[in-house]
Amino acid sequence: MDAAKSEKVTLSDGEWRRRLDPDAYHVLREAGTEPPFTGQYVHVKDSGIYRCAGCGAELFSSDTKYESGTGWPSFWEPVASDAVEKHRDWSMLLPRTEVRCAKCGGHLGHVFNDGPQPTGQRYCMNSCALKLDKSTDS
Ligand code: FE
16 A cells, blocks of 8 residues: 555544535534435436545545435445445444545445445445546546
8 A cells, every 4th residue: 555545634623624515524524414315426427536525535436336216326336445444333223334534534424235236335425525526538
């Protein structure tokens, strides 16, 4: 792993508040969830790389995005296994697996085991935690 990739982004709460708009702050730093079918990337099919809205780290490729019908942008695999970190989330009756950006620790969403092949995973993400970097050569 190259040094730049392993470098963590650590900002104070005040710095995050200044850097993020309120919706993104609520999701990324307070583990909020945007209402379904409201995010800007739910139905987007453009090619590119979805980056973390907090720190810019590459998280998901549009090649792994699919229509899950849940109202949140869904992917079957992150761009690299170490791009995200998973944590057990006990905040609801049934435990879920929270997904965070490995670089800044920002909350992105949850991952479930009801996704399509080849992984069977459904990374259920919040649009406002992501920023699509559209590719120009496809
Ligand atoms: Fe990040």
